[in-house]
Amino acid sequence: xxxxxxxxxxxxxxxxxxxxxxxxxxxxxxxxxxxxxxxxxxxxxxxxxxxxxxxxxxxxxxxxxxxxxxxxxxxxxxxxxxxxxxxxxxxxxxxxxxxxxxxxxxxxxxxxxxxxxxxxxxxxxxxxxxxxxxxxxxxxxxxxxxxxxxxxxxxxxxxxxxxxxxxxxxxxxxxxxxxxxxxxxxxxxxxxxxxxxxxxxxxxxxxxxxxxxxxxxxxxxxxxxx
Amino acid sequence: xxxxxxxxxxxxxxxxxxxxxxxxxxxxxxxxxxxxxxxxxxxxxxxxxxxxxxxxxxxxxxxxxxxxxxxxxxxxxxxxxxxxxxxxxxxxxxxxxxxxxxxxxxxxxxxxxxxxxxxxxxxxxxxxxxxxxxxxxxxxxxxxxxxxxxxxxxxxxxxxxxxxxxx
Numbered sequence: 001x002x003x004x005x006x007x008x009x010x011x012x013x014x015x016x017x018x019x020x021x022x023x024x025x026x027x028x029x030x031x032x033x034x035x036x037x038x039x040x041x042x043x044x045x046x047x048x049x050x051x052x053x054x055x056x057x058x059x060x061x062x063x064x065x066x067x068x069x070x071x072x073x074x075x076x077x078x079x080x081x082x083x084x085x086x087x088x089x090x091x092x093x094x095x096x097x098x099x100x101x102x103x104x105x106x107x108x109x110x111x112x113x114x115x116x117x118x119x120x121x122x123x124x125x126x127x128x129x130x131x132x133x134x135x136x137x138x139x140x141x142x143x144x145x146x147x148x149x150x151x152x153x154x155x156x157x158x159x160x161x162x163x164x165x166x167x168x169x170x171x172x173x174x175x176x177x178x179x180x181x182x183x184x185x186x187x188x189x190x191x192x193x194x195x196x197x198x199x200x201x202x203x204x205x206x207x208x209x210x211x212x213x214x215x216x217x218x219x220x221x222x223x224x225x226x
Numbered sequence: 227x228x229x230x231x232x233x234x235x236x237x238x239x240x241x242x243x244x245x246x247x248x249x250x251x252x253x254x255x256x257x258x259x260x261x262x263x264x265x266x267x268x269x270x271x272x273x274x275x276x277x278x279x280x281x282x283x284x285x286x287x288x289x290x291x292x293x294x295x296x297x298x299x300x301x302x303x304x305x306x307x308x309x310x311x312x313x314x315x316x317x318x319x320x321x322x323x324x325x326x327x328x329x330x331x332x333x334x335x336x337x338x339x340x341x342x343x344x345x346x347x348x349x350x351x352x353x354x355x356x357x358x359x360x361x362x363x364x365x366x367x368x369x370x371x372x373x374x375x376x377x378x379x380x381x382x383x384x385x386x387x388x389x390x391x392x393x
Contacts, residue, residue: 052325092262095301
């Protein structure tokens with residue numbers, strides 16, 4: 001495998017990521033690549049702790065107002081949540097394949113896969129829009145805007161406050177992710193990425209997988225078990 | 227063993243110092259995708275089986291953790307990545323466990339200490355008296371002669387002082 005890649009690198013040296021160079025403070029391209037990826041992992045750690053605070057709030061209030069959580073979670077549409085789970089997993093899959101095709105110098109395929117990922121992200125937000133507008137219509141907004149009265153339990157509003165906060169911040173991450181994917185899609189179209197240099201594709205991929213990872217926990221906790 | 231080998235290969239694979247990617251076979255991605263879809267169906271199906279709220283929560287979290295591990299190990303390449311990146315990721319999860327665990331050890335037991343203290347008030351001027359008089363460690367019969375003489379009237383006088391302090 002590596003011999004083949006080397007041969008490819010040797011033959012098309014002038015074509016593969018011509019603008020890429022190793023910064024002088026790195027001894028080789030691998031070190032530079034690893035340093036960037038480690039930075040992204042450290043950033044992902046802060047993201048885990050950001051969502052961790054929300055999961056902590058969920059855990060505390062679920063145990064405090066358990067009957068309210070059970071009753072309130074039946075108001076979430078698990079079919080829509082399930083569709084969004086599949087959409088997001090699919091986008092993670094196409095993102096991983098986009099990184100793979102960038103590694104293999106398949107520029108057109110990378111563009112296509114990134115476009116599919118972008119489409120999945122957009123579809124996720126469309127489903128989310130329908131879910132949100134339904135909940136706003138039912139008066140389930142957090143805090144003083146909670147106007148629904150047909151609940152038997154005492155604190156359904158707290159569940160929906162946590163629901164909107166968790167899915168809202170997750171949704172913001174999806175929007176940011178779409179911007180990042182669009183950015184690398186455009187750079188890919190300018191032939192900037194190749195087997196020599198695909199760090200931005202891989203690092204945006206890592207971020208996108210984390211967005212998927214958070215949803216993997218949000219979906220069962222909010223929609224399924226409550 | 228084989229993973230560290232692969233690491234080695236792409237670390238020194240190129241003669242001109244270029245990065246040489248470690249490309250995984252396509253079937254690995256297909257298998258991962260299929261596993262994730264399958265586990266999504268399983269987690270939805272499992273939520274319809276009533277095994278108690280705690281049971282359902284544990285099953286859901288277990289499946290989600292397996293899914294997350296698959297995403298992290300394969301899609302995020304942690305399995306083939308430097309061990310240090312894995313350590314960064316796992317340490318975040320450990321700190322998350324500390325965060326949620328210690329917070330809940332507070333919120334879960336709020337109000338329980340007050341009930342115990344009201345029944346057995348502490349003399350603020352002599353907080354270790356209970357220990358000294360054997361109120362805690364020694365069984366009642368053995369401690370009775372000592373407590374009957376000096377501790378009982380003192381505890382009685384401390385009670386009205388301690389109760390208003392809490393409100």
